[in-house]
Amino acid sequence: xxxxxxxxxxxxxVGAVLEVRRLLLxxxxxxxxxxxxxxxxxxYTPSAxxxxxxxxxxxxxxxxxxxxxxxxxLTPQAELLVASAAEVLDTLERAEAALQDSLTQVSGRVxxxxxxxxxxxxxxxxxxxxxxxxxxxxVEMVQREPEEALRETWARxxxxxxxxxxxxxxxxxxxxLDRRDLTSDAIRLALPAEEVAxxxxxxxxxxxxxxxxxxPRGAASRHWAEQLCRSAGFEPDVRYETADLQAxxxxxxxxxxxxxxxxxxxxxxxxxxxxxxxxxxxxxTVFTAQRLASAASPAARAFRQIxxxxxxxxxx
Numbered sequence: 001x002x003x004x005x006x007x008x009x010x011x012x013x014v015g016a017v018l019e020v021r022r023l024l025l026x027x028x029x030x031x032x033x034x035x036x037x038x039x040x041x042x043x044y045t046p047s048a049x050x051x052x053x054x055x056x057x058x059x060x061x062x063x064x065x066x067x068x069x070x071x072x073x074l075t076p077q078a079e080l081l082v083a084s085a086a087e088v089l090d091t092l093e094r095a096e097a098a099l100q101d102s103l104t105q106v107s108g109r110v111x112x113x114x115x116x117x118x119x120x121x122x123x124x125x126x127x128x129x130x131x132x133x134x135x136x137x138x139v140e141m142v143q144r145e146p147e148e149a150l151r152e153t154w155a156r157x158x159x160x161x162x163x164x165x166x167x168x169x170x171x172x173x174x175x176x177l178d179r180r181d182l183t184s185d186a187i188r189l190a191l192p193a194e195e196v197a198x199x200x201x202x203x204x205x206x207x208x209x210x211x212x213x214x215x216p217r218g219a220a221s222r223h224w225a226e227q228l229c230r231s232a233g234f235e236p237d238v239r240y241e242t243a244d245l246q247a248x249x250x251x252x253x254x255x256x257x258x259x260x261x262x263x264x265x266x267x268x269x270x271x272x273x274x275x276x277x278x279x280x281x282x283x284x285t286v287f288t289a290q291r292l293a294s295a296a297s298p299a300a301r302a303f304r305q306i307x308x309x310x311x312x313x314x315x316x
Contacts, residue, residue: 090176213248214260
């Protein structure tokens with residue numbers, strides 16, 4: 001931990017009692033980057049956030065923020081307070097989990113961020129089982145891209161995230177998140193059925209001149225897919241971009257494109273296209289992550305257990 005060189009003028013007022021609510025606002029600024037983002041997340045006005053942060057500076061008696069272009073940058077002293085605020089939140093979260101654990105009935109709320117194919121393949125069964133076994137638990141689900149969802153779970157916008165990781169493309173790690181593998185699935189080359197294909201294709205190399213559909217640039221799946229094609233000796237002709245894997249499937253089934261599709265997408269349905277093994281038989285890892293401070297929450301623990309049961313059933 002950094003040490004502060006203090007002189008009498010610098011530390012005047014440091015002994016004042018800190019307002020925890022303002023301390024947490026400072027942490028929100030560190031997490032979200034701008035006053036506007038903090039205001040939007042907490043349903044405050046930007047001026048109210050600025051006023052509370054100014055008041056915190058007066059309480060501390062030290063500058064906590066400095067301008068860097070159009071953004072506010074935290075001083076070293078502010079960073080120390082942010083670390084302390086995180087400890088306060090962890091303590092409160094552990095206390096809430098312990099309180100829930102003392103009750104005879106599992107209840108509460110679980111906020112889950114999930115990517116599309118997991119939402120389609122795993123969530124319906126998980127939600128049905130949760131409702132049957134734990135009717136007092138409210139599960140809320142939002143679809144998010146994995147990298148965004150991991151950060152938002154770390155920031156406490158969600159209680160848990162279901163995320164994915166492609167071969168040789170590690171998902172971001174955030175401190176204080178407990179990650180656990182949920183399942184893995186093969187990724188295959190999806191080709192149009194022979195009766196709708198424009199020309200015969202029997203391998204990845206045969207798809208060098210085909211039209212491709214891929215996820216938008218910046219997605220780990222897109223980067224992995226491009227690298228796979230380049231390793232096979234060609235640059236894919238990506239004519240269609242969408243994050244919706246159901247749209248990928250329709251474009252392939254209709255004979256308009258080829259794609260790289262993970263097996264989890266086919267859970268509960270029969271593929272309407274040809275699926276070919278890829279060189280090296282690559283697999284995608286699906287995992288869950290939640291904050292360590294909330295690990296004792298009975299509702300979150302129950303949800304994770306049932307989700308793992310559903311994932312195991314999907315692999316059979």
